[in-house]
Structures are given as structure tokens and as C-alpha cells.
Amino acid sequence: MAKEVLGYLKLQVKGGAANPSPPIGPALGSKGLNIMEFCKQFNARTQEKAGQILPVLITYYTDKSFEFVIKTPPAPVLIMDAAKIKGGSAEPNRNKVGSITWDQVKTIAQTKMPDLNAFKLESAMKMVAGTARSMGITVTGNAPWES
Amino acid sequence: MDFIELKVTVPPDFSDILIAELAEIGFESFLDTDYGVDGYIPAHLFDEQQVASITEKYSHLTAITYTFSIIKRRNWNEEWEKSYEPIIIGNQCLVRASFHDGLGTYPYEIIINPKMSFGTGHHETTALMLENQLAISHTGKRVLDVGCGTGILAIMACKRGAAKVDAFDIDEWAVENSRENFELNSCNTATIQQGTIREVKLAPNYDIVLANINRNVLLDEIPVYATLLPAGGKLLLSGFYEKDIADIESLASTQGFSKREQRIKQPWASLVFEK
Numbered sequence: 001m002a003k004e005v006l007g008y009l010k011l012q013v014k015g016g017a018a019n020p021s022p023p024i025g026p027a028l029g030s031k032g033l034n035i036m037e038f039c040k041q042f043n044a045r046t047q048e049k050a051g052q053i054l055p056v057l058i059t060y061y062t063d064k065s066f067e068f069v070i071k072t073p074p075a076p077v078l079i080m081d082a083a084k085i086k087g088g089s090a091e092p093n094r095n096k097v098g099s100i101t102w103d104q105v106k107t108i109a110q111t112k113m114p115d116l117n118a119f120k121l122e123s124a125m126k127m128v129a130g131t132a133r134s135m136g137i138t139v140t141g142n143a144p145w146e147s
Numbered sequence: 148m149d150f151i152e153l154k155v156t157v158p159p160d161f162s163d164i165l166i167a168e169l170a171e172i173g174f175e176s177f178l179d180t181d182y183g184v185d186g187y188i189p190a191h192l193f194d195e196q197q198v199a200s201i202t203e204k205y206s207h208l209t210a211i212t213y214t215f216s217i218i219k220r221r222n223w224n225e226e227w228e229k230s231y232e233p234i235i236i237g238n239q240c241l242v243r244a245s246f247h248d249g250l251g252t253y254p255y256e257i258i259i260n261p262k263m264s265f266g267t268g269h270h271e272t273t274a275l276m277l278e279n280q281l282a283i284s285h286t287g288k289r290v291l292d293v294g295c296g297t298g299i300l301a302i303m304a305c306k307r308g309a310a311k312v313d314a315f316d317i318d319e320w321a322v323e324n325s326r327e328n329f330e331l332n333s334c335n336t337a338t339i340q341q342g343t344i345r346e347v348k349l350a351p352n353y354d355i356v357l358a359n360i361n362r363n364v365l366l367d368e369i370p371v372y373a374t375l376l377p378a379g380g381k382l383l384l385s386g387f388y389e390k391d392i393a394d395i396e397s398l399a400s401t402q403g404f405s406k407r408e409q410r411i412k413q414p415w416a417s418l419v420f421e422k
Binding site for chain 2: 009011012016019020021022023024025026034039043047055064074075080131134136
């Protein structure tokens with residue numbers, strides 16, 4: 001018989017850095033899940049992406065067991081890494097604090113594709129570029145579909 | 148350690164941006180909510196000015212507000228711990244909590260009241276380490292338990308006749324918990340310290356080093372373990388996957404270690420080396 005799902009949780013945690021503090025502790029602990037088991041598994045599965053924020057979707061069951069899926073890092077995190085800046089601009093439209101190229105936009109869009117069901121790459125790139133602009137980060141050069 | 152819980156009300160389009168910005172100022176983890184996102188940071192690292200400047204930055208693009216409160220430290224794992232099942236390792240050792248009855252039918256019986264620390268024998272890596280310990284002599288040996296969690300491996304070393312056991316962990320809960328568990332098991336030869344391997348006070352050498360941590364920490368620390376083990380010393384490792392064995396083994400061999408044992412409980416692995 002299939003296990004009965006009790007609920008879902010969506011957390012975002014730095015790779016390799018899960019520990020029983022909040023929010024993992026209270027969110028999982030209150031459901032009777034073994035927090036220490038989750039942390040050990042999460043840290044081993046994310047050891048290649050240590051320090052990077054990773055969304056994790058946890059499914060927990062009535063028998064106190066759980067499973068989880070690790071998603072790709074949020075686009076803004078990848079954009080900040082690509083632009084190698086600390087924080088977006090204080091004035092996104094006027095004072096540009098960083099820039100990324102369309103090649104970098106494409107790389108980020110490709111990284112995000114697995115979590116963007118049925119999106120075309122071009123749509124994903126437009127989404128990434130829009131997010132970058134909201135953060136005050138310029139996208140330099142022409143978009144591939146413009147040249 | 149106390150934490151700050153920052154509750155940010157922001158439309159979904161901006162919640163990932165907020166997460167990226169907050170991560171840059173020390174927020175460690177986040178919970179997606181119906182209204183936006185909750186962010187968490189150790190209380191001593193929290194600077195409200197920095198949060199205010201981030202929200203201010205986006206205030207002309209979207210509606211954004213926040214509140215914050217302190218979350219006091221407590222044992223979040225209590226719910227699981229109060230009803231965990233005893234477990235038998237290698238048909239020789241019973242691991243149980245103090246609320247379970249003892250059986251007296253196994254050569255070894257370890258009492259662990261975990262209190263938000265790792266190591267009850269339920270996880271594959273702990274079971275593998277204990278099985279490896281059951282297969283090597285500890286009698287009269289000096290043993291080091293690196294990242295001891297509940298202290299379960301140090302306790303096994305005591306029960307197997309080690310002359311001296313030093314244990315340490317970076318986590319304050321683990322240190323307190325190991326001390327309690329050493330007492331529950333009348334483990335008088337074991338000591339506990341808080342810190343990293345480069346911070347704690349260690350003996351010049353040991354006969355056995357136990358480390359159930361993770362691949363990255365082991366790859367960083369194997370050269371240190373090598374300095375602590377004389378020829379013939381044993382190194383017992385776990386906390387990594389079977390696919391990581393090659394990396395661990397190749398580093399260990401450059402440090403003068405030879406592989407003596409390999410155990411797998413998918414996907415986890417453990418290795419025993421001798422110097």
C-alpha cells in the first residue's frame with residue numbers, strides 16, 4: 001500500500017549547511033520527523049553545491065518518514081554569482097552596480113530549465129534578464145534573437 | 148544559539164530576489180510561505196539596518212513589509228526522540244533510549260538520549276561505523292572521536308575496552324549531549340570538548356581515529372588525522388556516498404594509509420584504513 005502523504009514543506013537552505021536550527025528544526029521537528037537524518041542526507045546530496053542557496057521540497061508521510069527533491073538555485077542567486085556583486089543596486093534603474101552578458105543569461109536559463117516545465121529557452125532567458133534588471137543588474141550586448 | 152525569524156510579506160515575483168539579497172547578509176535558510184518568505188539568521192549576526200536597506204531598495208517596485216522576532220534555542224527534535232525505536236547493530240549491540248527496557252541479551256548495550264544530536268544507530272553511517280568498531284580491537288587503545296554528535300562511537304570505544312577516549316564536536320548541543328550520554332553509559336574514560344579539530348586540545352597521538360562526518364570535511368581533515376596516527380593506527384571513516392570512495396581513498400593513500408575494509412549500505416559507505 002502506498003504511504004499516506006501528510007504534507008509538504010518548501011525550504012531554501014545553503015548546500016552542505018543544513019543543521020537543526022530554525023527553520024529546519026521547528027518545521028520538521030513539529031511533524032515528528034527526524035531532523036538529524038534530514039540534515040545528514042541533505043548535506044551529502046548537496047556537497048557539490050556547498051554554500052549555494054538551494055530550494056528543497058520535502059514530502060512527509062503519516063509514518064514520520066520523508067522524501068525530498070532538491071531544485072536548482074533561485075535565478076537571483078545565480079545572477080548575483082554571475083555578476084560577482086554583493087547585493088543588487090540601491091537604485092535599480094539609475095545606479096547600475098553590476099552587469100552580466102547574454103551568454104551568462106543563457107547559462108543561468110539552462111541551469112533553471114529543469115524546474116521550468118515546458119518553458120522555451122528564449123522565454124527562460126527573458127525571465128532571467130527581467131529579474132536581473134529588477135535587481136539593478138545590466139544585461140550587456142544584444143539578445144541572441146535581436147542580432 | 149538563538150535565531151532571528153524575519154517574516155517578509157512580498158509578492159511571489161520578488162521572494163527569490165529577497166532570498167538572494169538576504170543570503171548575502173548572513174541569512175542561512177528560508178521557508179516559503181503563503182505571504183512571501185521567512186528568513187533565519189543567528190541572532191548575533193542580525194543587523195536590522197541591512198534588512199531595512201534591502202527592503203527599501205525594492206519598495207518602489209513592489210509592496211514589501213517585514214517583521215522579526217527572536218526564536219530561543221530548544222530541542223526541535225524532541226518529538227522524534229521521545230518515541231524512537233531501539234536498534235540492534237551487527238547482532239552484538241543494542242542501542243536504546245533510557246525510556247526503553249534493557250534486554251541483557253547482547254554483549255553490548257548503549258543508551259542514547261539524543262537531544263538534537265546525530266547518532267542513534269538508525270542512520271546507515273552510524274550503523275556502519277559501529278559495525279567496523281565491533282570488528283577491530285579497542286582494548287587498551289587511545290581513541291579519538293571527531294564530530295561525535297551524541298557520543299555513540301566514543302561510548303562504543305569505551306565499552307570495547309579503550310584506555311582513553313577523546314571526543315569533540317563544533318555544536319554546543321552535541322557537547323552537552325555527549326556528556327550526558329557518557330554518564331548514562333558510565334563511560335569514565337571519555338572526555339568531551341567543543342570546537343574544530345584545529346581548535347581542541349588533543350593528545351600527540353592516538354591508536355584509532357573515528358570520523359563520521361561528510362566528504363568535504365573528511366577531504367579537508369584526513370591529513371590532520373594522519374599526523375595523529377602512528378604506524379599501525381586505524382582510521383575509521385563514514386558520512387559519504389559510495390561514489391565518493393575513490394576521492395577519499397586516493398587522498399588517504401597519499402597520507403600513508405592503506406585500505407583494510409569497505410562496507411556499504413546504499414547509498415552510504417564506510418572505510419577502514421591502517422597507517
